[in-house]
Amino acid sequence: MVAVFNPQRLVLGRKRRKLTARALASAVGLSPITISRLENGANEPEDETIQALSRALDFPQSFFFAEEVDELPAEAASFRSLSSMTAKERDAALSAGVIAYLFHDWIAERFNLPDTDVPHVRDATPEATAQIVRANWGLGQQPISNMIKLLESKGVRVFSLCEDTKNVDAFSCWRNEQPFAFLNTFKSTERSRFDAAHELGHLVMHKHGAPQDSRQAESEADRFASAFLMPADDVVSRIRYVSNLESLIQGKKRWGVSVAALNYRLHKLGVVSDWQNRSLNVEMSSRGYRRQEPEGLDPETSALWPQVFATLWRERITRDHIANELHVPTSELDGILFQLTARTKSESEKKGRLRAI
Known part of the structure; x- marks a missing residue:
């Protein structure tokens, strides 16, 4: 059977490399109109053009003749951060997700992977939802030792986002009935764990549609993550008051969270006053703890x-x-x-x- 050029693959490769059609046209010595016609399926590329596209995009020539792939539209993904992300960065991350789909399907044909066990909770507060998920999974009030392994054990397919930008934090999505989470593993382990819990919040609460206000959806996922990683009863029973920043640094180790996340949680639970919260945040910033987590954890890995x-x-x-x-x-x-x-x-x-x- 004669291989047929797949325009969808050209679009995927271009977006993965963060190139506009005009930039790609310049790189391969074609007009933008020609690239547009290739991507729309109106033109069939010559052999020399395929070779030039392969060199410019760093994908093998066979990539452009492979089968159709499931696309990952922006509205299907819950991004950890949207305000500082450019369209190119968003499209490149989504394209990485499509490649993860290809890898996952290849593996799923050959292995029995964990079944999906992610509950869908509606009409409950994020804090109540976190308690419901913990109860369904039999976690009680105990700290979670490894978020990646926990998600994998419940059927979430966890992948890395190895993007050369700080603007892409994490995102998650449902593909049919299969949940996926993509995490920025360049971050501190504490922040990556929070991102993982944040994405779990999206998967649990927003499968059937997030609020139109994306800031509300992100706030809900943050509240879920905070409650999921730091159950109120466990936190309050162990930290009755905070005397200084050092006590927070020691306390955060139990729940595997950043010192800022623990301070936020304690403030919401009424253990830390408004004045203490402001003072501790100022001290954290002055010590550089926003950029470098004190006494950081070892990276979490997949099981x-x-x-x-x-x-x-x-x-x-x-x-x-x-x-x-x-x-x-x-x-x-x-x-x-x-x-x-x-x-x-x-x-x-x-x-x-x-x-x-």
């Missing part, structure tokens, strides 16, 4: 993906092999799995192995 790769390696299947089958550069797989697979092979094997289909 799922190391097991998958350990099993594949026994069959001599590498990331390069998978990338070749998906018609993408290996660097794209490295990006969506960055830091998540940091555990060594021997450690992942100790945790048990997934059963291949």
Whole structure:
């Protein structure tokens, strides 16, 4: 069967590289109108054009002739931050999500992955919703040791956002009945854990549509994350008053959150007064704790993906092999799995192995 050029793949590759049609046209020596016609399927590219597109976008030529892919429209994703994000940054992150879809589907054909167990809660406050999710998952009031592993165990497919910008924090989405979360793993572990809980809030509360005011949706997800990571009863029973910033730094270790997040939670719970809250925030800023978390945690890693790769390696299947089958550069797989697979092979094997289909 003769391979047919897929215009959708050209759009995907261009957005992944944060290029406008005009910028791509300049890079390959074509007119913007020609690029537009290629993306609309009105023109069939010559071999020389395919080669030029492949070089400019750093995707193999086979990428442009592969099958249609599920798109990830902006309205389907709940972004952690929208105000400072450019359209190029948003589209590049969404395109990374589409590549994650391709990888996930390739893996799902070969392995039994955890079933989805993410409840949908409506008409409850974010704080009450956090309690409902904890109860459904049998977590009680105990701290959560690893957010990534918890989400994976409940069927959320967690991927990394290895973007070269600080404006893309995280986002999540439902694809049919499968939840996905994309986290910025360059951040401190404490902030990444909060992002993971924030995205869980979106998945639980906003599957059937977030409020039209995106700021309200983000506020709800923040409140959910704060209550989910720091259950009120546990926090109040252990911290009855705050004498200084050092006591917060010691206290935050129990819940694996940033010192700022714990201060915020204690303020909302009435343990920290308005005056203390302002004073502590000023001191945190002066010490640089907004940029560098004091006594930071080690990065969290995936339990799922190391097991998958350990099993594949026994069959001599590498990331390069998978990338070749998906018609993408290996660097794209490295990006969506960055830091998540940091555990060594021997450690992942100790945790048990997934059963291949």
